[in-house]
Amino acid sequence: MKRRSIQALVFLATASACSLVGCKDDPPPPPPADGSAAPAGSGVTKPIRPSTTPDPTKVARISPETMKRYRVETCYFGAMGIRVARDAYLASMKDVTPSEGHLPEFGDYPDPNPKAMEARPEKTDETDKPAKGPKADMKGDRKPMRGARQLPFIRHVRACSIAKSLKVPAYEGFDAELAEFDGYVSEVQKLLLDATRYYGREQYKKDDFARGKVIDERLKTLLPELDAKLDKFGKAVEAWYPTSKRGDEKLDDAAKASVDAVAEARKIAVALLADPPDAEAAKAGVEALEQKRADIEKAREADAAAPHPRVMLPRIEAFVAAAKSGMDKGGALDAASAGALADAMANLIEADQRGLAQLIRRSSGGGGRGMMGGHGRPRLRGDDDKLRAIRRPGGEPTPPAPPAPPDAPEPQ
Structure with missing residues (x-):
């Protein structure tokens, strides 16, 4: 009996000592010096490295x-x-x-691109013939x-x-x-x-x-x-x-020259599309536009990656050709000549806007085309940048889609 009492006292003393030791507030172990992952269960959180991806919510936008x-x-x-x-x-x-x-x-x-059509070789090689098979047979003798x-x-x-x-x-x-x-x-x-x-x-x-x-x-x-x-x-x-004004977008030299080029081209278009047309004003405008084209080419020499020269120079060339063709008519332009000139003007305006969107994306640190959404504005995503799982009817939720591969760099 006495032996059992002694054993009980020893057990109680040991339990009390263990509880006192367990209540001690020990500090967490220091993080690894080399920045590697901490051991599991150590209570240490690995430091989060700053993301190199630009925040889409802070990407500059084209102004309203x-x-x-x-x-x-x-x-x-x-x-x-x-x-x-x-x-x-x-x-x-x-x-x-x-x-x-x-x-x-x-x-x-x-x-729309006569030079590309002229450069296209005629189909003389055997491999250039239309493919044979059921899909080819489905076309029949369908007329264009x-x-x-x-x-x-x-x-x-x-x-x-x-x-x-x-x-x-x-x-x-x-x-x-x-x-x-x-x-x-x-x-x-x-x-x-x-x-x-x-x-x-x-x-x-x-x-x-x-x-x-x-x-x-x-x-x-x-x-x-x-x-x-x-x-x-x-x-x-x-x-x-x-009364309309452009926004406050930050422009490089090529973009500034492109804005001036569009303004000069607009004067030419308005002069030639008037009834009667003002051929003298159009002629002076073409000379001014040629100077703006030289300014864009000069800006390209200073910055080969500038987006405006790549999209603007071909459109300026097409517009000048349409304008000169209109000036050769002498009197009022017929519907075909007026339509060609108006289309060239619209294409030039579109090219300037495209160059601006690419410039803003580049200056904001954006990489691929996927950063841009509709109307030339960046596409915004959630903070976690993940797709929500969609539950299938009567089944398990659809797993999130894998991340898309990075966009290829835009050709210069």
């Missing part, structure tokens, strides 16, 4: 002022190209309705689409709806004119696009021209109004343009 000006100008000059399609369509469908013997025309347009160059003004005209949706900055009076013009021109471009697909894919053989006649009736109502609509909107644009 610059964006709206770009959209309005693209809409304005792009819509002038509809005249080519209008003249061709109304001439081919005068006093007739669509039928097998009367298919509409949509106009001829200059090749009439107006197969797909109406180059379509993408520019779509800028009208985008410009109308941009509420900042607001321009009292002009925004109402823009909305009115967009309501007209958007319907026209949709009808023309629908018509080219309808006839190009020979869908009229399936419905005996039923839809073609509906399109024809609507186009014959809207197209005769084009000149009046363009004239009214053009006056509103010319009154608005001096």
Whole structure:
């Protein structure tokens, strides 16, 4: 009995001593000196290295002022190209309705890249022949689409709806004119696009021209109004343009020269598209534009990675060619020449905006094209930059998608 009591006392003393030792506040072990991962369960958190990826929320954006000006100008000059399609369509469908013997025309347009077409070799090698197989047989003897160059003004005209949706900055009076013009021109471009697909894919053989006649009736109502609509909107644009300002984007030398080049080209386009055209003003403008092109080339020599020279110089060359062709006409430009000049102007404005987006991405430390979202603005993501798992119906959640590989560097 006495022995058991002694054992119990020894056990209690040992337990008390262990509890006292366990309550001691020992400091955590120091972190490894070499920065390697701490042992599991040590309570040490590995230091987080700073990320080298730029914060998307801090990437500079194209200003609302610059964006709206770009959209309005693209809409304005792009819509002038509809005249080519209008003249061709109304001439081919005068006093007739669509039928097998009367298919509409949509106009001829200059090749968007004639130099590339000239450099393309003729198919003489055996390996250049069309591939054989079931896919080749599916094509049959399908005819190419009439107006197969797909109406180059379509993408520019779509800028009208985008410009109308941009509420900042607001321009009292002009925004109402823009909305009115967009309501007209958007319907026209949709009808023309629908018509080219309808006839190009020979869908009229399936419905005996039923839809073609509906399109024809609507186009014959809207197209005769084009000149009046363009004239009214053009006056509103010319009154608005001096009041509109670009944003405060930080520009390099090539970008500054590009802004000046677009301004000079605009003067030329306005002079030649006027009725009557001002050939002398256009001639002086071409000389000034050539000087701006030299400034852009000089900026490229100083900074080979500057984005503007790569996108602007080919467009300036195409615009000058269209302007000189227009000046050779002497009198008022016909629809084809005016359409080519307006399209070249819209392409030049678009190239300047593209160069600006690339410049902002480069100056903000962005790498690939994926950093840019719609309307030239960066695409913002969540803080953890991960996709949420989506639960399948009655099953396990879908695992997050693996991270995308980094974008390849843009060719210089």
